[in-house]
Amino acid sequence: MEKRNYVECTKVLLPLRDALDVISGKWKLPILIAINHGNKRFREIERSIPKITTKVLAKELKDLEEHKLIKRTVYDSSPVLIEYSTLPYAGTLDKVVEELVDWGINHRKQVLGK
């Protein structure tokens, strides 16, 4: 018989960590949202997210592509046109985002004092 002087909760902590690894950071969810709102081009996304920089956007777009959340399409026009779009898998984050946004709206009202 071991004495366990705490309550085990790793079964919840591990998947939570997995999720946070993908979506945490300042920019990933904002970028997904910007694309979902219809911003497809690099500069459109950049302009739609206040304070983001070119460098950070480029890096985060790569991360999101690697995580299979968005895809990058190159149209062989002249000049070449590049479009970003969310993949179906990104849709699985919709409820998470929705909950976060609702929580943020309420938090601003209740705690940050409007």
Next chain:
Amino acid sequence: MEKRNYVECTKVLLPLRDALDVISGKWKLPILIAINHGNKRFREIERSIPKITTKVLAKELKDLEEHKLIKRTVYDSSPVLIEYSTLPYAGTLDKVVEELVDWGINHRKQVLGK
């Protein structure tokens, strides 16, 4: 008439940013979960979260207290006993956490390959 060459989405981005400011980082949600599972004492919480350090735990507990998500109770026994517990406001994060955990479970299966 202004030409707007991107789609506005700050109405969503601002509350999302507010929410991420409170819960993002590696440790805040894990700590809330550990407390919700019944770990009340400092060392219990510490032991229930793999890899967390004393220093980080102390700092994050202060942050969570400031954000009105937990409270710290000092029992004037001998020796003094300190207990952390979640405040009702922390319950408003339950759905967010639930969605994140579910997403993490699925992500591990689908993308990380079990």
Next chain:
DNA sequence: AATGCTGATTACTTATAGGTAACTGATATA
């Protein structure tokens, strides 16, 4: 010919999150 837009990349710097390890004073146990 000069300027500006596209989708970026690069080098450099700063800020912040987090990790390491030692240590505290009060109390309790062996």
Next chain:
DNA sequence: TATATCAGTTACCTATAAGTAATCAGCATT
């Protein structure tokens, strides 16, 4: 008396996130 536990604090260091600013080639506009 020695050791351990409790709830932390402190100083120092490192790794990563993010910001600043310049630059790129290709093309279009003025």
